[in-house]
Amino acid sequence: DNTARIIDVKYHLLLPSVSHVGTILDNYQWETILRCVAAHRSYRWVYDVQYKPMNIADYLILNGRMPRSLRYCYGRVVSSLNLLAKDYGVTHPCHDTATKILQMLSDTSVERIFKSGLHEFLTDFIGRNNSLGIDIAQAYNFD
Numbered sequence: 001d002n003t004a005r006i007i008d009v010k011y012h013l014l015l016p017s018v019s020h021v022g023t024i025l026d027n028y029q030w031e032t033i034l035r036c037v038a039a040h041r042s043y044r045w046v047y048d049v050q051y052k053p054m055n056i057a058d059y060l061i062l063n064g065r066m067p068r069s070l071r072y073c074y075g076r077v078v079s080s081l082n083l084l085a086k087d088y089g090v091t092h093p094c095h096d097t098a099t100k101i102l103q104m105l106s107d108t109s110v111e112r113i114f115k116s117g118l119h120e121f122l123t124d125f126i127g128r129n130n131s132l133g134i135d136i137a138q139a140y141n142f143d
Contacts, residue, residue: 001129003060003068006033008122011053027051033060037068057118058110070125074102077132084140092139097132101125 010033030051034040039059046063047055063069078098085091113121136142 001126003037003070003073004122004125004129006036007057007060008119008126011057011122012119026053030056039066039068042066054110054114057113061113062105062108062110064106071102071105074098074105078102081136092135094132094135094139097128097135101128101132 010029027050030053031040034043034051034056037060043056043059046059049055059066059069061070064071064075066072078095081091081095081098085095
């Protein structure tokens with residue numbers, strides 16, 4: 001959730017205008033985002049190129065090996081829910097919801113995300129993530 005919010009704030013709010021995209025300010029802000037999520041060095045190992053919004057979004061949203069990426073985190077959520085299902089002997093609708101979100105993250109591409117709108121994608125993700133949290137809390141009596 002925090003990773004999605006950080007990317008959304010950077011992409012949607014921080015630049016004064018569209019004309020600043022690709023400038024030193026834009027690149028500095030993207031670098032700062034990577035540093036905030038402790039991903040700067042690993043990003044450089046993977047991409048070994050200048051900071052590009054599409055690459056950074058790919059890394060922080062879709063990379064299955066980056067521990068702070070949305071896809072990686074959802075892999076862990078699904079694994080944890082599977083362990084709970086095994087221990088309790090029952091699955092809840094939240095299990096299917098989490099699996100569907102993970103599948104969506106696995107099946108999409110950064111190009112598709114940017115084509116449909118990064119802000120829109122992240123807003124939808126944050127909403128779905130919050131709903132899942134509520135469903136998990138209700139299923140396992142955390143509320």
